Amino acid sequence: MIETLTRLDDLRTRVASWKREGLRVGFVPTMGNLHAGHFSLVELARRLAQRVVVSVFVNPTQFGPGEDFDRYPRTPEADAAGLAAAGADAVWMPALDTMYPHGASAAVQVRVPGITGVLEGEHRPGHFDGVATVVARLLNQVQPDVAVFGRKDYQQLAVIRYLVRDLAMPVRIEAGATLREADGLAMSSRNQYLTPDQRPVAAEIHRTLAWMRQATQAGTPTADVEADARRQLHDAGFDVDYAVLRTPQLEVPGDAAGPRVALIAARLGATRLIDNLEFDVQSAQAVPGPRRAGAGP
Numbered sequence: 001m002i003e004t005l006t007r008l009d010d011l012r013t014r015v016a017s018w019k020r021e022g023l024r025v026g027f028v029p030t031m032g033n034l035h036a037g038h039f040s041l042v043e044l045a046r047r048l049a050q051r052v053v054v055s056v057f058v059n060p061t062q063f064g065p066g067e068d069f070d071r072y073p074r075t076p077e078a079d080a081a082g083l084a085a086a087g088a089d090a091v092w093m094p095a096l097d098t099m100y101p102h103g104a105s106a107a108v109q110v111r112v113p114g115i116t117g118v119l120e121g122e123h124r125p126g127h128f129d130g131v132a133t134v135v136a137r138l139l140n141q142v143q144p145d146v147a148v149f150g151r152k153d154y155q156q157l158a159v160i161r162y163l164v165r166d167l168a169m170p171v172r173i174e175a176g177a178t179l180r181e182a183d184g185l186a187m188s189s190r191n192q193y194l195t196p197d198q199r200p201v202a203a204e205i206h207r208t209l210a211w212m213r214q215a216t217q218a219g220t221p222t223a224d225v226e227a228d229a230r231r232q233l234h235d236a237g238f239d240v241d242y243a244v245l246r247t248p249q250l251e252v253p254g255d256a257a258g259p260r261v262a263l264i265a266a267r268l269g270a271t272r273l274i275d276n277l278e279f280d281v282q283s284a285q286a287v288p289g290p291r292r293a294g295a296g297p
Ligand code: PAF
Pocket: 029, 030, 031, 057, 059, 062, 131, 134, 135, 153, 156
């Protein structure tokens, strides 16, 4: 039986009683409209803890002007039913004034420096201030032993790890794998904005990420991989915010072998999609690699 909690006192009482029994508490923060990707994070939390709380809160402070806050899909009943089936113990659904008692615009803010200035931070100014602010509040409200975030939001995960380490928050952060549709499209609540014509095209993001991995591993220089990836996406009909190769710390990679992540953010019509792919480069040797047919000169 899943319990839906909307009052902070009730959440605190429930979590404290579990902890008194010696049970580890896992936590999965979400904005609702849950799909299999979220449920896989719940399953991971269940493996790491004996009790699992999932929050459902569409956080206004992480949406910029003109973004999709108003139309973001809200499906609380279906979310609670899905979470019960996935084995969560409680769903935390705070009202806006429970999350921001002084109002969202008068809220104490948490700002993570450095890593928030690039990629998503550059294209969505203020986004990570909203994410860091709400995640700090959620962790403080739930006080879990372990919290699980998805790898699809690669930069968000890095921001949260930094936040938790820097504020010495007593919580372990774990990452869950990205779940994909059969054609490779990363599962996301925003996929439902896609029209029937756009939906098959959206899988081009994952195909391009896979091509970036293959080209990089074949020794193609980073700048060429990035330029070709942008061109492929543009030719498929995307407005590209970025298509880049980075180190795991989101720095521009040098020639040395080591771990890499390819990251893409691109818009199909009004729908902005992000995805990434982590891989290793074994050899520092730069050997020109084959280009995919039709990928440009
Ligand atoms: O990844 C999300 O769904 C959100 O950014 C999060 C972490 C729940 C904060 O609102």
